[in-house]
Amino acid sequence: MSKKAQPSLLVTTVGMDSRTQHMLQLFFQGPCKNSCEIVGDGTATVSIVDMDAVDSDSLYRQQREKFPEHQFILLSLKDRDDEDSFFVKKPLQPKALMNVLDKVKAGCREELKAEKQAFVEPVSEQVAQPAVTKSVKRQSKPPSTHRSAMQLDEKSFISFIGALQPVDMSDERQVNDAHYDPKSYLQGYFQSACKVALNKNQILQLDGSWKPLLIFPRTNEVWLDANDKQLQAACRVPLKVLNGADPALDGKGSGMTISVVNDVDGLDISDKDGFQNIDSFLWKVSLWTSQGRVPLGVDLERPVYLRHWPNMTRLMLFPHAMRIAALMMEHPRSLMEIARVLNVPQQYVFSFYSAARALGVAGQVKRQADVIVAPEPVQKPKKRGLFGKILDRLKIG
Amino acid sequence: MSNYKIIFTGPVGAGKTTAISSISDDAPITTDESASDMTRERKKATTVAMDYGVMRLEGGEAIHLYGTPGQERFDFMWDILTTGGIGLVVLLDNTRTDPFVDLRFFMDSFSEFIDKTAVVVGVTQMDKNPRPTITDYHLHLKGMGLNPPLFEVDARESEDVSLLVQALLYTLDPGLVEE
Numbered sequence: 001m002s003k004k005a006q007p008s009l010l011v012t013t014v015g016m017d018s019r020t021q022h023m024l025q026l027f028f029q030g031p032c033k034n035s036c037e038i039v040g041d042g043t044a045t046v047s048i049v050d051m052d053a054v055d056s057d058s059l060y061r062q063q064r065e066k067f068p069e070h071q072f073i074l075l076s077l078k079d080r081d082d083e084d085s086f087f088v089k090k091p092l093q094p095k096a097l098m099n100v101l102d103k104v105k106a107g108c109r110e111e112l113k114a115e116k117q118a119f120v121e122p123v124s125e126q127v128a129q130p131a132v133t134k135s136v137k138r139q140s141k142p143p144s145t146h147r148s149a150m151q152l153d154e155k156s157f158i159s160f161i162g163a164l165q166p167v168d169m170s171d172e173r174q175v176n177d178a179h180y181d182p183k184s185y186l187q188g189y190f191q192s193a194c195k196v197a198l199n200k201n202q203i204l205q206l207d208g209s210w211k212p213l214l215i216f217p218r219t220n221e222v223w224l225d226a227n228d229k230q231l232q233a234a235c236r237v238p239l240k241v242l243n244g245a246d247p248a249l250d251g252k253g254s255g256m257t258i259s260v261v262n263d264v265d266g267l268d269i270s271d272k273d274g275f276q277n278i279d280s281f282l283w284k285v286s287l288w289t290s291q292g293r294v295p296l297g298v299d300l301e302r303p304v305y306l307r308h309w310p311n312m313t314r315l316m317l318f319p320h321a322m323r324i325a326a327l328m329m330e331h332p333r334s335l336m337e338i339a340r341v342l343n344v345p346q347q348y349v350f351s352f353y354s355a356a357r358a359l360g361v362a363g364q365v366k367r368q369a370d371v372i373v374a375p376e377p378v379q380k381p382k383k384r385g386l387f388g389k390i391l392d393r394l395k396i397g
Numbered sequence: 398m399s400n401y402k403i404i405f406t407g408p409v410g411a412g413k414t415t416a417i418s419s420i421s422d423d424a425p426i427t428t429d430e431s432a433s434d435m436t437r438e439r440k441k442a443t444t445v446a447m448d449y450g451v452m453r454l455e456g457g458e459a460i461h462l463y464g465t466p467g468q469e470r471f472d473f474m475w476d477i478l479t480t481g482g483i484g485l486v487v488l489l490d491n492t493r494t495d496p497f498v499d500l501r502f503f504m505d506s507f508s509e510f511i512d513k514t515a516v517v518v519g520v521t522q523m524d525k526n527p528r529p530t531i532t533d534y535h536l537h538l539k540g541m542g543l544n545p546p547l548f549e550v551d552a553r554e555s556e557d558v559s560l561l562v563q564a565l566l567y568t569l570d571p572g573l574v575e576e
């Protein structure tokens with residue numbers, strides 16, 4: 001137990017609402033190491049007056065009349081030069097305030113004559129203009145592209161990933177099954193059309209096996225006349241099958257055409273719910289297509305990197321996505337290692353990587369040697385228990 | 398009792414008071430006054446000293462949420478507030494004239510604290526002003542040698558604010574699991 005220092009200055013405030021006082025209190029407890037304390041008028045020997053408050057001049061005069069023996073510290077944005085009082089200019093600098101408090105302390109030591117005064121109701125209430133109550137409620141919903149995206153729980157995520165068996169790296173078939181070719185699905189075409197539209201800064205329309213997709217690079221939006229359920233279903237079907245009706249198209253279906261849209265007014269996009277943010281769209285399309293797999297050519301044992309955090313508040317979240325992102329941001333690790341370090345099913349990590357790669361924020365390092373070989377496990381900080389509880393609380397809320 | 402804090406900072410009107418209220422258990426304390434001088438043109442109420450909120454945790458612990466005043470006249474508060482802080486949440490308002498100046502200012506002002514802990518950035522009001530984009534912010538952060546979690550956030554949405562704080566915790570410890 002540390003011995004609490006006896007406060008050498010007992011202070012009262014004038015023209016300050018109780019909450020601003022609280023700020024001063026923090027200052028006294030912190031930098032001043034409890035050498036000052038805010039008390040009622042009756043026991044104080046020092047008055048701190050906020051001279052920027054409404055009526056501050058008359059409040060100051062009244063306080064002086066009531067407590068002529070007080071020492072006075074005046075705070076103001078404007079310079080002042082009052083007799084018999086100290087002045088600290090705002091913005092308050094800790095050093096300046098501290099200096100003045102030291103001077104006041106020295107003065108007090110000489111005088112030592114704090115007489116008890118009758119308790120007087122603090123005058124601050126009528127001065128402070130109370131807060132306009134914060135209304136967290138909004139008047140109207142923001143456009144759908146600026147709303148938080150859905151969060152999937154474990155059960156619904158697994159339902160579209162399917163099996164969660166760990167991949168046995170020595171079994172070629174299992175390794176193969178953990179891969180898919182985005183170009184065999186709508187994903188590949190959605191992805192490259194968006195890329196072209198963004199690079200050329202042109203409105204594009206993608207037509208083909210399914211519904212047309214419109215891409216608006218300036219607003220970072222796509223427009224599609226389909227709900228999530230329909231989109232998810234279409235994502236899972238290989239193009240070969242989607243194109244099935246047309247024998248002229250073989251396999252890695254072209255059947256997809258990209259055209260530049262010059263006449264925006266001619267588009268039938270009255271359904272505003274059809275708009276979605278490009279990243280949110282590509283992210284969920286690749287989650288649904290990958291079904292817990294990674295794109296062809298990705299080496300499960302070579303480190304992958306995350307260029308920066310994806311904009312998680314606008315993406316469809318699934319279990320452990322935040323942890324995977326945080327770990328990838330530490331330094332590159334292989335997908336297998338990420339799953340191991342975090343102790344989560346590999347398919348979650350594969351899903352995350354596929355989606356982040358579709359957004360262009362993730363990739364694989366060229367050679368093993370490109371990575372600094374970093375110490376393996378994440379060290380466990382002391383506060384883990386506390387952090388875990390905060391998380392718990394945040395996720396319920 | 399433990400005294401862990403998360404600090405919310407950012408320019409006037411970025412949504413600090415709103416963000417704290419949207420995840421605080423108790424009605425938060427704020428020291429808003431009707432905005433005066435230059436602030437008034439932008440909004441009705443501004444925080445002059447600080448915001449305070451609390452998240453109560455299982456087992457009686459609590460995490461304290463402090464918001465710095467958006468106006469700089471109480472900037473000495475910042476030192477005090479960050480003592481015992483576990484991390485920083487910077488909120489930026491996308492409708493401000495130059496949010497990148499704000500970004501740099503707050504990253505610089507709190508650089509010592511950020512070095513010791515962690516930082517996340519939330520960009521608010523993107524529904525009103527979609528530009529600059531999140532990618533633009535990443536570019537600027539990169540130029541400053543930083544790469545923190547950076548999300549579009551509507552301070553009125555507890556889900557958004559919660560994710561931002563979660564990212565802060567996972568940055569401090571990716572291995573973290575719920576208790």
Ligand SMILES: Nc1nc2c(ncn2[C@@H]2O[C@H](COP(=O)(O)OP(=O)(O)OP(=O)(O)O)[C@@H](O)[C@H]2O)c(=O)[nH]1
Binds near residue numbers: 407412416444523524
């Ligand atoms: N449209 C929109 N409004 C928002 C968003 N985030 C916050 N707001 C609103 O912006 C206003 C300002 O928010 P405050 O919480 O008072 O901002 P502050 O950072 O505490 O401001 P100071 O105390 O003056 O520094 C409030 O009316 C919020 O409801 C957002 O993403 N979009």
Ligand SMILES: [Mg+2]
Binds near residue numbers: 413414415443448
């Ligand atoms: Mg405020």
